[in-house]
Amino acid sequence: MSYVFDFPAVFEHTDALLAGTGRTLALTAIGAVIGIALGIVGAVCRAWRLAPFDRLFAVYVELIRNTPFLVQLFFIFFGLPAIGVQMNEWQAAILAVIINLGAYSTEIIRAGIEATPKGQIEAAQSLALNRLQTFRHVVLPPALLKVWPALCSQVVIVMLGTSVCSQIAAEELTFAANFIQSRNFRAFETYFIVTAIYFLLAIGIRQLMMQIGRRLIARRP
């Protein structure tokens, strides 16, 4: 049994790989932007104890963090239509990513907000900033900056997790891999290459997000 590797067989489907990569990235980007925004809202509700939203977010966070993404995806895609909420595979995938990342971001950002030194808030108050201005200009930016590495990690985890969206036929990178190996019968080579692409995406996304954090939040050169 001498197996001859045939990696070029994978690259005959470069267009499928590129399309899948693009969709995985788009799914991650949309999910990250809206998910983190949702996380900020959730974190504020939790940190400020805004009833009843603080309780709702607490339940939401626990439900999401204690169930697998795949099950959340199946529940949204297969389960919700049964009670009349119809959506296509992309809508379901995007919704699942947002809901999943939103829960993790809520917890991560809340920790950042609650770690704000009391003196920072007092300084803002003494400058006559109101509560919202204090939050927007004094509390949130350093809190986000502090937890940004954790948020980056979470976005990478979510990006890698979108791999299972292939199971509802969302044509992202893993779906492309499944398609390619069904054509070239080179499963190992195909999954190997696609795994390498995911690895590069993970590195790239982390780098990009760290840059964004530095530029947008810290406004440092």
Place this chain on the structure above:
Amino acid sequence: MNDISTWDIVRNLFDGAVWTLALSLTAFVFGGLAGLAILFARIAKHALPRRLALGYIEIFQGTPLLMQLFIIFFGGSLIGLEISPWIAAAIGLTLFTSAYLAEIWRGCVEAIPKGQWEASASLALSRFEQMRHVILPQALRIAIAPTVGFSVQVVKGTAVASIIGFVELTKTGSMLANATYQPFLVFGFVALGYFALCYPLSAYARTLERNLHGARSH
């Protein structure tokens, strides 16, 4: 199809959950042992084992678990091994778990003040003795909470094994949803099943963490 009662659904899901639990425990135990070995490599004196361990960790943390399972599954058949979904899932999740635990534990070891290394070195302890008698006992204390916390990720990770055909809770759920045409109910129960497995672990990890921080601040 209507002859499958809600009770049948729950009973079947329970059987699936047993396999989820079995896979989780297997991955956690073997992943923990492998993780310990990788931890030692990761904090070794020599650069080579450190780099190798770092590479291992980065690869497993930087690629999808699903891809890891596919590669093990299809890679096995390349070298002539017929790997069952159970074996592939167990190997995949063990490797995945070992990488994360090694990294979590490294953080705990590095949280031990440098003075502890210096003090124990000044008492002429070897590096292994330093680890064994001074560093690890202290690191262990702070490692328990994040380790329990990570066990939740392992349980959730086992769901991905359903995709390579391992019949656990999620796979059982998919089959039942197809058979009953009641996906809302079935996946609701599946989610509840995972929640029942994971929430106690999450809550326990949180309690441990709180106790540790409470103990530290006094």
Place this chain on the structure above:
Amino acid sequence: MALVRIDALHKHFGSNHVLKGIDLDIEEGQVIALIGRSGSGKSTLLRTINGLESFDEGCIEVDGERIHPHETDLRALRQKVGMVFQQFNLFPHLSAGQNVMLATRIVRKMPEAEARELAKAMLLKVGLQDKFDAFPDQLSGGQQQRVAIARALAMQPRVLLCDEITSALDPELVNEVLAVVKDLAAEGMTLIMVTHEMRFAREVGDKLVFMYQGRVHETGDPRDVFANPQTPELAAFIGAIQ
């Protein structure tokens, strides 16, 4: 008419009666040195003057802006009262210049360019005109505290509160901050300082207020009071710190 009027002020922390009826009038341009042992209520008193602490009875009036117990909207008061903290409390994500501009831009709604000019002028005043773009972690403690002073001054307060502003500084950095405060005093800024720098209080202060167990125990001209304390508690306090 006094610039700051404090009338029969009482405050409790739970069962602890920390301010037991404070009456204090401060004229425009005066430099007040608040001294006393820790726990005497001096910091609490200072913090009530811009609403960082609530109070239970009495009233505080600054430049015609009156506040009563448990009032929550204190922004009008705070626009008249600046505060400098022991721990500087600069905003770590903003440069020195942005720290100074923040409140003028978003509270006073000053246009960006104007706020920037004002911030530059304020940094010049504290001798840090070349540090506009430096971030707090790139500045020494003394420089950070001077930026904090510039930040408070940018709001053009009628009175500046200083809460042990040199206590967190290394000894060699204390003087650069005190020099800035001295300049402010010379310009006629009304200052209320909680301080342990007795020499500075004697040199720059117009009025010394000694607090003891939640009351104003003794007041007077710093030079007289130090030379000639009227109460045994103040005499003991002066003896202990010298």
